[in-house]
Amino acid sequence: MIRPLDKRNFAALAATLAVGTLVACGEPNISQEKASPYVDQWSKSVEGTLREMAVAPAGKKNFQERLQKAAAQAESKLQRDEPPYDVLVNRVYQGIDYQFALVERTGLTDRGQAVWKTLEAVEDHALDADDYTLAEIGSGLESLEKANARFEKLETFETSDAEKDAAIAWLTQQPVSTFELTDDNHAKLTQTVLDSDSGQRMKERLANYETVSTEIAALEAKVEHLLMQNLARYARQMKHFRIHEIFVHPKNFDRWTNPNIEGRRPDKAEATWHARVAWRTAAKMTRDIAEKKEAEILHKLIEQDLEKALTGDVNTALASLKPAQPQYAGLQKEYVRYKEIAEAGGWEKVPVTRGLRPGREHEVVAKLKKRLQVEGFYPADAAIDNKYDDKLEKAVEAYQETHQMQVTGKPHHMFWASVNIPAKRRMEQIALNMQRWRESDIRHDDPMYVYVNIPDFHAEVWKEQERKLRFRIVVGNNDLAPKEKREAARKNKDESFKKHPNRTPTLSAYIDRVIYNPYWNVTERIRDEEILPEVRASVEAGYKAKIKRLLGVPTKKPSEQAGEEKSEEATLTGTVGTTPSAEAQQEQATEMVGADAIAKLREQSGAVEAAPAKPTRSAESFWSKNGDGRLVFDVAALRQLVGGGAPDAGSADTAGEAAPSSLAAKFPYIDPATGQVNVNSTNPDAIPGWYEANNYEVMFPGKKWEYVRMKQGDDNALGKVKVIFPNLHDVYLHDTPHKALFSRDIRAFSHGCMRMHEPLTFAEYLLEQDGKLDEYNVRRILSEGTYEPIFLDKQIPVHIDYVTVRVDDQGRANFLADIYDYDKFKEEG
Template identity: 25%
Template sequence: MQGMSFRQGVAMALADVDSGIADYYRSRDFAPVWTGEGPAYDARRSALLEAVRMMPENGLPASLYTVEGLVSQMRAATSGQARGRLDVELSATFIRIARDLQTGILTPHDVVPEILRKVPLRDSSQYLDLVQGNDPLGYVHSLPPQTAQYAYLMKARYQLQQVVEAGGYGPVVSAGVLKPGNAGAEVGTLRNRLAVLGYDSGSLSTSYDASLISAVKAFQKDAGLTEDGVAGPATLSLVNRTATENLEAVIVAMERERWINRPLGERHIWVNLADFSAKIVDDGVTTFRTRAVIGARQENRQSPEFSDVMEYMSINPSWNVPRSIVVNEYLPQMQQDPSAASQLELIDARGQVVPRQAVDFTQYTASNFPFDLREPPSERNALGLVKFMFPNPNNIYLHDTPSKYLFAKDMRAYSHGCIRLAQPFDFAYALLARQVSDPQQYFQSKLDTGKQVQVNLKQPIQVHLVYRTAFADGYGRIHYRNDIYNRDARIWQALSAQGVALTQVRS
């Protein structure tokens, strides 16, 4: 039984914290979590101080709390009432730090509306229960993501911080384009810049020779660019990224990892919008990868970020045109020319096809147009010959496309938001391989019917649409991508506003 003055202190402090903490103390008859005596309480207080120390190394604000400040508060609480108030304050502090470490300091949708991800938040009572377990320090260390990706990002953050504090990567390449056969100081600068970034050509020559071509191609491969050995604008924009820019990208990527700090699925699909790629991951290993086209840069066409579960594929799909595209794009066309987009069928409320000549499109507006549009199955269908469905309120899915030429481009943001795959058939075979003996023959037999066929996945697969401008490969090398939607810039600004600080060296 706690002394009356301690209970009074707790009761007074509960008025200033959220209801979850108040309910927790009441359910335990105001028992202390932190300020009791004995080894168990010593271990909890040590774990709390360790959580504070972990904040900056995890790319989180170092200025919100200090070890010295907390220790001073603990020493100053000499009366029962003061200890009661302090106990509640330390609980509130620990919960905030634990949540920051485990699921991020930001609420993603508040920063970027297109991030629709549900962050796996934990209840306040869970944090307080677990820190009172047998190993409080081990629990605190388990809070940040325990993935190899996060570990590589943490290492990169530390290394980049040293580079920034030492002055950066050195001079940037000022030339617009450098090609094989060129010579001069700018070629030497390119060679030096690549060497600093980990692509050492093994030469000090100022001529654009075979060794530099190899280094440029290696960089382009890792950067997801066309491997032509020419240092053009797209290549140089990434070569010239400053150490500070890379550090900011890594810290943002760490926050993004915290937002998805939950089991991703032993087998899952990972779509990195910033990398224009989609892959199947089995037990942490990428077993299939393909290029992707994502939503265009316009605000109403950007691909959102979220996770869901893929349930089936539709072979020979019809395209039920989204309402926004019907009224904003096709209705104006048909008002000018009733035969426009003639591949699309006009569908009434009963699901019947309506002849276009029977409709005066000029009599309708976006708000009262009573028809839907549907494109029947064909090779020219906007969805191609297969789509992969994870039903969601965003009406986003993965699919084939007749516009194959777009996959040859380095920047592939052209769709209305859905994800187009460069190798949709091979993607389908990889998914079906776990449920049929001959996935290619099975898929082709459905395709050859020419009719829309739904094939359910016997084991639904988690799908994660993410946006990573900094990410590690399986060897720990960090790769960087352009912030095409300007999302990470906004996230960095929000992190900075929370107190995340860098040494601002840009060179």
């Protein structure tokens, strides 16, 4: 009902409330017919508005003082590994003028509820709740609720007719376009009346409310502060505890494909190569800056996430703090499940019993059923008896399948070793791997990336947040480095030494090329540890045989001996299939039939020179073994044998002289100073035949950039294709001619690189996504066997991680082999 104004007071009220509003020509004011019902509705809100006005100023002042004091304390005791949370919180609230966002007089806002719900669940993410002040926040919320209950019991405020008249008078002075008659403007109208001469009663009531609102203001400030402080800690532990890797190889160039290095094979993608030089140089500069400013960058990232939680979509902001890869969410659910199992007492140990088989009965079977039932493998409603039935067989199969075991349905050695691991340890394993996911460099919102999990022995391709490919791989073995290298590293305190050099490293990089019909460029370590010992042994065997020949010691029939000599000569010179010179043939004949036979031939032909005297010492006396088991040749005796005597001036056996001695010509790999065979550097005129015989070749022998590579072909260790992502560890994905290993459950057999079960499918998928598959005839390239590097226009991130628990497509935790012994737990007791 429209209530008319008192005509005698109308002019005075209008003059009192007028604020100098100018009415646009022709624009009407708010009519009394619309103002009166609006004021009636407004009057019902005045009580609440006054209460809020009483609390808000005090709360804001209290809050600002509290945050500034906390920030000052945080700055005075900065810790290296702990961000100054209160400094970051103060900065964020300073940006919004210290307005409350999470707390209001009656409790938490919707935004605050979202933050509180997230913090209450920190233990579900395997974070230590003791790091958080959750109990203090809960206590503060309870105190705030009680204080508000007392506040609500204060005498209510009823709006008088005079105050309503004042409101109507003011409204009817306002143009329609300047004040909208909505609930949102109730507080504005209250403030207008409060500031007028008619607002004296309101001012008195507001002062009364302010007197009793001090406690509420303090509680609001405390809860808001603690919520945001804890959210900052949560952001740090979930996401911002370190700077994620920049995925670019820190080297300025890739030495195997540099088109300008002297003597290197040219790379036809020269422009692409030079572009990568600039790209990697820029990345190195960026990373250097990031490392110097790591703390500053991390603090800024935390601050940005706090701002999003306060002013943006709070649910999106909170969700962004968790790893987005589906594996994390799956592990988190399984962690909660195993935590509940562990807190309920876990499962009892089952006595190891050999010979359990389907169809048999045994008292241990009931215990095994109960054990598997607790973990969810044996049906909850199935009978717990002593018969090994089909349900138990399926439960054992499921257990074996989710623990990287041979699936037989019958308990075997690995099964018994696993099934009695306590539930608490399984919970800890999941927690450890959740942390690994928080540390991972994977950005799940990347358009495409490749994910390799070492203990899973699988690689996956993810595109647009969906898994497109999953295939088996073989990873690096866990063998120890040679004993002498371990001892040398320990003696020299070499911290960079790798005790297990073949372990596949964890890293993030970018795939930048696919190479068909690759060579295997042997790494210096592998050449040093595996190839050179075999080459040395082969040369040593050849030298032993040559010494016997020079001594005229026949060991086989002439025909067999001739064949052997040819093979040995190939071992020494690598010249199988070539025709030796006449001089070489004479020398070879001498070595083949012996000195005595040549002497008789010379006598029969009337030769005037005397035959050399037959050596009186045995062949075996020309070599021995030192304390390290290395073969050592008697250099002085060898010089006499080959007719060189002591090294002459100008002999290559003496330092700084160029002319080769007979010893250097006959035994080029014997070090005259030590008597040992040294094949570390290859003589281009006497390449050991071992390389040719084993499908290797020495590139640029004798040069400073000498290296060994395995030739292309069916026996090449890299198979038909390799996928390169430049990195400091020189590892990559590649094909292999040895497919049998892919049938094994545990596949750790390589030198560190990853062998792929379906390499051609993977390579073609990469080319297809890059738009290059139609440009290259892969079938022709493979059939012709030509070396073909194909550089991608868009490099693809690849992440190699070490995660020993994963969830399968059914959401069940799969416990994988800790092949490198990276899972470390404190033993109880």
